[in-house]
Amino acid sequence: MATDDDGGDYIDYEAFLAPDFKPATFANSLVLSTNNPNDIPLDLATPLSRVLFDTQEIDSHIDALTTRSSIPLLTHAKTQNDASRRILSELDSQVKSLNDSYAQLEKDVIQKHAEADQVRKVASRLWESLRLSRAVSRCLQLGRQLQLQMMDSPTSTRPQGGDHTALLRCANTILAARELFENNAPGEEGHNLDRITVIQTLRRGVIHPGHDSTQKASETIIRDFSVTGSGTDPEAEDARARLVASLCALYLLSPSPKKNERWTPDLMLQAVELHLRGGLQGGIAALGRGLGQFNGQVSMLEKSLAEVSARCRNAMQLEAVLESARAPRHPLLSEEQLKQVLEKDKGNLLQPVLAYLETGSLASYFWRTLASSLSTRVQEMSQRGSSAARSIRLNRAAVEKSIRECVIRGSEAPETKSGSLQAKTQLQQSTKVLSTSWEREVAVMVGSVMNNIG
Secondary structure (H helix, E strand, O other): OOOOOOOOOOOOHHHHHOOOOOHHHHHHHHHHHHOOOOOOOOOOHHHHHHHHHHHHHHHHHHHHHHHHOHHHHHHHHHHHHHHHHHHHHHHHHHHHHHHHHHHHHHHHHHHHHHHHHHHHHHHHHHHHHHHHHHHHHHHHHHHHHHHHHHHHOOOOOOOOOOOOHHHHHHHHHHHHHHHHHHOOOOOOOOOOHHHOHHHHHHHHHHHHHHHHHHHHHHHHHHHOOOOOOOOOOHHHHHHHHHHHHHHHHHHHHOOOOOOOOOOOOHHHHHHHHHHHHHHHHHHHHHHHHHHHOOOOOHHHHHHHHHHHHHHHHHHHHHHHHHHHOEOOOOOOOOHHHHHHHHHHHOOEOHHHHHHHHOOOOHHHHHHHHHHHHHHHHHHHHHHHOOHHHHHHHHOHHHHHHHHHHHHHHHOOOOOOOOOOHHHHHHHHHHHHHHHHHHHHHHHHHHHHHHOOOO
């Protein structure tokens, strides 16, 4: 700050040093203080002279201060320069020592680390190659195993030949290969496995054809399943064993579930539904033919009704097999999914089928579906005014009785081995359930004919 002796008190330093100082505002106030705002033009020479005078005063003041304080300033500058030189000389030795330490560190650590990193990369790639070669070897082994199993298993063109247990072995082998292919995340066994040419060929030439062949053979066995003998007949037992093996194979081959999703054995359910649909189509055709040719003689209708009841008994045989067959453990399901399946299906193959068909038993499904399809045929026959329709109306009581006996015969529980306590228990339970539902099924069947005959 200038003093009076310095001659700088003329300048208002506080105004210039204020934080809110603005040159434009200062210039405006200076012009207004030296002019009348109404004068035209304004006189700018006076404010300009004042600014120039203030500038000269400050310049003179700076010259006076520097001249008077030159020796202390030069002494301070020399002191600072000497201190800087001493610091620089000390830093030079420290920098040289640091460079020498870094060179030694580079030689002892960095170069060795680079060499070790190359060795690590080589070891990592060797391990990846070893892992991949093991996965390829396992895939090839599974493919060869599947080929041998396919040679022993039945085919869709030869469903009664071969070893039916080979179907289950084929399904397990296919699942093992599927698990390997699905575990393809980094670090898992099947990672990058699909990039190997021989594996691509294996999947196209062995795994996929093996899956399709096993699926078609199992579906053919289920579709053609029919048991006419007793529970102790060797042929009937063989047919049931083939059916169980086919059901379990399709159970395992059903598409794998996504994570945390409820799983259902879709392939098995579709095959069972296809079998029942085939029996229903044959029953509808036979009963429609018998009703269409009815001329008052009940004996003419009995043959068609006997065929229908036989087809229902075949469905009952299928239900008994499904109830006695335990569901295989699916290796691709998580523990939570296995727990859900066990709670829902009670460990057998019947419960998922009943849930899929939305029914309490296959006999009930058979008669109700048959009745719904038969109603349309009877309506058409009545609308045409055929003689068979008039004969059915005239012999209503006899036709109702025949249909009732057909439903009861078809809903009889299948025979089982007398020595099996579990089979006896299942037979008693099935008989108890059916005895309570016969009347409903009889009413549905009789109503499908008599309520639409006119």
